[in-house]
Amino acid sequence: MTEETAMHNLATYWREQAEHWAEQEKEWREVVLFCQKIKAEPSPEATTATTELPKKETGDIAPTKPQRDPATLKTIGDLRKALLDDFKIKSTDQLAELNISAWTELTLPPAEAYTKVAASRR
Secondary structure, eight states, X not given: OOHHHHHHHHHHXXXXXXXXXXXXXXXXXXXXXXXXXXXXXXXXXXXXXXXXXXXXXXXXXXXXXXXXXXXXXOSHHHHHHHHHHHHOOOHHHHHHHTTOSSGGGOOSOHHHHHHHHHHHTO
């Protein structure tokens, strides 16, 4: 194969790739437009469904227990994720919940800190 043939083959390859990418982009734009159209249209279920939330029964509520084994929390990252997932405490409020102003001030192991928060949420 000569250098000229190799250059021609390479140019042909990249031209075909560019055409393929242009076709892919066109298809993706159609998908995006379709999704936007679906999102804008209210579903039949949404228009006929009741907006009233079901009423909860009153009575004694059992105290909440930790939703996970605190011993599985080994790092501050694990603790932060658990507090968000289990108690819906935002990261900005987690420090206040633990009475610290920075994570470097945390003296308790993550498992103990989680247990402390869980106890205060009961």
